[in-house]
Amino acid sequence: MKPLLEARDVVKTFPIAGNRLFGRDGRRTHAVDGVSFRLEAGETLALVGESGCGKTTLARTAALLLAPDAGLLSFEGETVSGLGRRDLKPLRRRIQLIYQDPFGSLNPRLTAGAIIAEPLVIHGLGTAEERRKRVADLAEAVGLTAGDMERYPHQFSGGQRQRIAIARALAPEPCLIIADEPVSALDVSIQSQILNLLGKLKRERGLTYLFISHDLSVVRHIADRVAVMYLGRIVETGPVDDIFENPRHPYTRALLSAAPVIGRGKRRAHETLQGDVPDDAAGIEGCPFHPRCWITRAECFLTRPNLAPIVGDERHLSACHLRDEGRI
Amino acid sequence: MPIDPVLRVRDLDVAFATRDGAVRAADGVSFDLTRGKTLGLVGESGCGKSVTALSLLGLVPPPGRVRGGEILLDGRNLLTLPDKALDAERGRRISMIFQEPMTALNPVFTVGEQIAEVLRVHLDATKADAWDAAVAMMRRVGIANAPARAKSYPHQLSGGMRQRVMIAMALICKPDVLIADEPTTALDVTVQAQILDLMLEMQQELGTAILFISHDLGVVSEIADEVMVMYAGRVVERAPADSLFEAPLHPYTIGLIRTLPRMERRAGPLPAIPGAVPDLRTLPPGCRYAERCPQAMESCHQTDPELKGAGYGRSVACIRVAP
Numbered sequence: 251m252k253p254l255l256e257a258r259d260v261v262k263t264f265p266i267a268g269n270r271l272f273g274r275d276g277r278r279t280h281a282v283d284g285v286s287f288r289l290e291a292g293e294t295l296a297l298v299g300e301s302g303c304g305k306t307t308l309a310r311t312a313a314l315l316l317a318p319d320a321g322l323l324s325f326e327g328e329t330v331s332g333l334g335r336r337d338l339k340p341l342r343r344r345i346q347l348i349y350q351d352p353f354g355s356l357n358p359r360l361t362a363g364a365i366i367a368e369p370l371v372i373h374g375l376g377t378a379e380e381r382r383k384r385v386a387d388l389a390e391a392v393g394l395t396a397g398d399m400e401r402y403p404h405q406f407s408g409g410q411r412q413r414i415a416i417a418r419a420l421a422p423e424p425c426l427i428i429a430d431e432p433v434s435a436l437d438v439s440i441q442s443q444i445l446n447l448l449g450k451l452k453r454e455r456g457l458t459y460l461f462i463s464h465d466l467s468v469v470r471h472i473a474d475r476v477a478v479m480y481l482g483r484i485v486e487t488g489p490v491d492d493i494f495e496n497p498r499h500p501y502t503r504a505l506l507s508a509a510p511v512i513g514r515g516k517r518r519a520h521e522t523l524q525g526d527v528p529d530d531a532a533g534i535e536g537c538p539f540h541p542r543c544w545i546t547r548a549e550c551f552l553t554r555p556n557l558a559p560i561v562g563d564e565r566h567l568s569a570c571h572l573r574d575e576g577r578i
Numbered sequence: 579m580p581i582d583p584v585l586r587v588r589d590l591d592v593a594f595a596t597r598d599g600a601v602r603a604a605d606g607v608s609f610d611l612t613r614g615k616t617l618g619l620v621g622e623s624g625c626g627k628s629v630t631a632l633s634l635l636g637l638v639p640p641p642g643r644v645r646g647g648e649i650l651l652d653g654r655n656l657l658t659l660p661d662k663a664l665d666a667e668r669g670r671r672i673s674m675i676f677q678e679p680m681t682a683l684n685p686v687f688t689v690g691e692q693i694a695e696v697l698r699v700h701l702d703a704t705k706a707d708a709w710d711a712a713v714a715m716m717r718r719v720g721i722a723n724a725p726a727r728a729k730s731y732p733h734q735l736s737g738g739m740r741q742r743v744m745i746a747m748a749l750i751c752k753p754d755v756l757i758a759d760e761p762t763t764a765l766d767v768t769v770q771a772q773i774l775d776l777m778l779e780m781q782q783e784l785g786t787a788i789l790f791i792s793h794d795l796g797v798v799s800e801i802a803d804e805v806m807v808m809y810a811g812r813v814v815e816r817a818p819a820d821s822l823f824e825a826p827l828h829p830y831t832i833g834l835i836r837t838l839p840r841m842e843r844r845a846g847p848l849p850a851i852p853g854a855v856p857d858l859r860t861l862p863p864g865c866r867y868a869e870r871c872p873q874a875m876e877s878c879h880q881t882d883p884e885l886k887g888a889g890y891g892r893s894v895a896c897i898r899v900a901p
Binding site: 301407440441468472490494511513523 | 622623767768769775793794795796801802803824833837838843847849851855
């Protein structure tokens, strides 16, 4: 079966400000640096990693909002990288985004009803009457009332605003939802309401999710598969239970052991990863993770490891020279 | 032997003046901070945890006002101290670190100057001595190449480095009390782990009492000796950390712990807490959690529960658990 979305060696760079006061000096940072993944219809793939790892850039590229500098992106079997604005518009209807901040992502001057109807208007879907009906159905599906549709964003709590954003994303009947940290700004008790809602909508509508999160507990809960990113590359990917129970990349191991766990008791000296993430992998020879890694050997300083399956599991890939050794 | 607390807070009452009358953001909050120990304060937005922290330093922003209660530092009530005397304590005996070090640091001074300034103000150190002490402190909090980094401006440092600078600044006078308001919330998880390790290490070395405020139960579980849970301006439960997370008593605490997705295992739908936090302007007459509580009885909607002892150093504000 063809995947719903496939990326092959996707690269996205941005210019960086140089030392000159004005203008740039031509250097570019590799936000996404040769990433390949497949997203099957009906699954939830979680992209995890720390700030600056490129997960948001990759998500925006997958959402067809950023054109990749190199590599191939295909959607429902058709190549979509390189398409122009006009050809992209009908595809964009099929891929919708939910953002982290439900305060910044809703137009404060529109009512909730108008916000949810906006994608329908933009894509010319339905008559005014049909749109009204659809907005009412969507409001109900995300747990809002008909009366709520007359109110403005500032009159809602954070959780309710995120419900509006979800209804808006669902309006043009997308098959793929890209959610960038959709529950990170919400309180704990509201976070679980929204996670449950996303789960219910997925089951009811057969949606596919690309879910970006830094919160490993949330990822464990919602994902079928996980891709861990570091410095613009996927360093490990596989089924969610394999990643959490048998990580095969030291960075994944470090992320898992750094995440706080309730009821484990007060911290003892953990395997805490030292240092900060470098700005760019460009200056690093060999494996981009080696400056922070605790199990390096000679080849880690010399050659960059490929993302390849571990022994005995085709679905579980790691970009570590020591992927099949017990030391990770 | 009874442990003598460094800081005692009794019946703290903080209210904000609004058009609809006074809104009580912190309502009868009492707790003790002990040398070398960490009290975790958890709750969701608007529960009063940050306002409680700010009031300890006399920093509640208007139209907020501390209307009553006592904040006793070695028996002296900070709330009745003249401003000048309070200034002498702030930053020296009680200090604070915030969530976003970028906004807490001054962008036009180097971080070394900012750390040194604390010593010059409080301990009358000379410029050269203060600078040397600042660099030594930066080294102490794990900043590599401290003499050079001291000459950096805040924007030139990473988020984790900036938080280390804040910690250096907060601890340079060896305060008795450190208030940390979501100090790791803006940080990545591996950097968060480094900062938590650093805070524990510094606490062991200096014997500082820490009030650690966070919405993240996992973080609090890893750093606190005792935990206090706030809901809608009230403390609803207080207990030693182990027993709170193992066997929570208040239905809100139980709900919070259950509703969290867990990293160790995968479950079905999360047991959500229905509804939302009540509006502090229109609080119900009875228990503030009754509306959302699965165990609420008739009387819960009428009787406002008090925080009562429940044995083993625990207390809870629920008439079902501690009538």
